[in-house]
Amino acid sequence: MTYVNSTSANQHAAAADAPTIYVCVTCRPPGEPDSPVRPGEILAAATSRAAAGTEVQVRRMRCLGNCTRGASAAMRANGSWTYVFGGLDASSADALIEGARMLARAADGILPWRGRPTPLKRGLIARVPPIGFEEVDE
């Protein structure tokens, strides 16, 4: 028999619904020599600090496939589109948190352009639809 810890299950469900930012910790400026602490690591730390006290989850990961335009991060909220950003640095941390919260509030799952923080406008690399999305021709 399998027992499920409902508190743990509820916490996992809440975490799955939370706006989540994935920060690539291995990003470094293309063409520049490696450094002991990579810019991606610095961005991840700054984003984690900026998320403190909010509902936003910050996950560290290695490589979002945007290496030539790093530092990179992606975000999504429950059922939303997924956004990938590049050209970020530690000063972008607050913008990432603000953007993730905007995305979580967006009823259509699309990050609004109006009011979107500047680093998330100029740094947009791609947006990817949620599973099950179908374009509607009008």
Ligand code: FES
């Ligand atoms: S190393 Fe950061 S996107 Fe590839």
